[in-house]
Amino acid sequence: MENTSPRLWTYTPANSPVALPKQPLLFHPGELTSLDFPVNQPDNVLSGALLQEYCGAFRSVEQTVDEMLQSYDEAPMAERRPFLLLGELANPYRLQDIGIGAMPIFTSRISELCRTYADGLDSREVNPGVHHVTLARTEGWWEKTHFGMATVAQMKQMVAWLDQGRRGTWKPVKPAEGMLHFEKGTLPSPTQENVSWDGKKEIVEAVPPALTGCEIDLKTVMVAVHTQHGCYDHRGRLARCAHIGQRDFHENLFRRGSSKKWDEILEIV
Secondary structure, eight states: OOSBOGGGOSSOGGGTTTSOOSSOEEEETTEEEEOBOOSSOOSSOBOHHHHHHHHHTOBOSSOBHHHHHHHTTOOOGGGOEEEEEOSGGGOHHHHHHHTOOOEEEEEEEEEEEEEEEBSSOBOSSSSSOBOOEEEEEEEEEEEEEEEEEEOHHHHHHHHHHHHTTOTTSEEEEOBSSOEEEEOOSOOOOOOGGGEEEOSSOEEEOSOOOOOOSOEEOGGGOBEEEEOSSOEEEETTEEOBTTTSOHHHHHHHTTTSSEEEOHHHHOOBO
């Protein structure tokens, strides 16, 4: 992919979060530009100015991210902060609908945390609707996801869109647990057979693949979590996005169980 329109994105929002960008890209309402990782990879944990500098060094064939943001007359990397894009917010088609302007999106790996469905339905535009994704702990878990380098205004705009006019339904927080790394290439998640459950707690009993990118200080990263119903409670277990597709979740699980409260499934800063 090189310089394509978000409206030509293959996967509609109703299919999120299964088929999302497989490589870093710079989202712009008029075009999508694929990005390559910088040649030099830092050894230290990245946050603040170090993270901004590293993200700004990703590049297309012709320009770095910093140079492209400047050419679009968009906010520079120095004015941007990391924001986890767990589901539909990583979908270029949806980002254009929200109208947030240019935003770099990076492939990443979360560890000790998983993506799971919020126990609510967004029935706007599509039928039966979209189940947005929230964050929950799982010991030993890993999976691939995305984060964007967003301005404060863009973060507020994304959370407001999730809220659907009901302020406070979604809340931007900083996780106090788990890890986040840049990730290159494919990353298979643990299988359902790898997840053991003693009736109270789920643990992954498998060795994670080797890391492919540097670490980001997750305590400095914002993520939107569903505050009213947290996530779906599948008889005490989590309905992980890596194992259960959105349509399967809607048809076979949604409203057939209870919900886990958000502050029970994630510690925040």
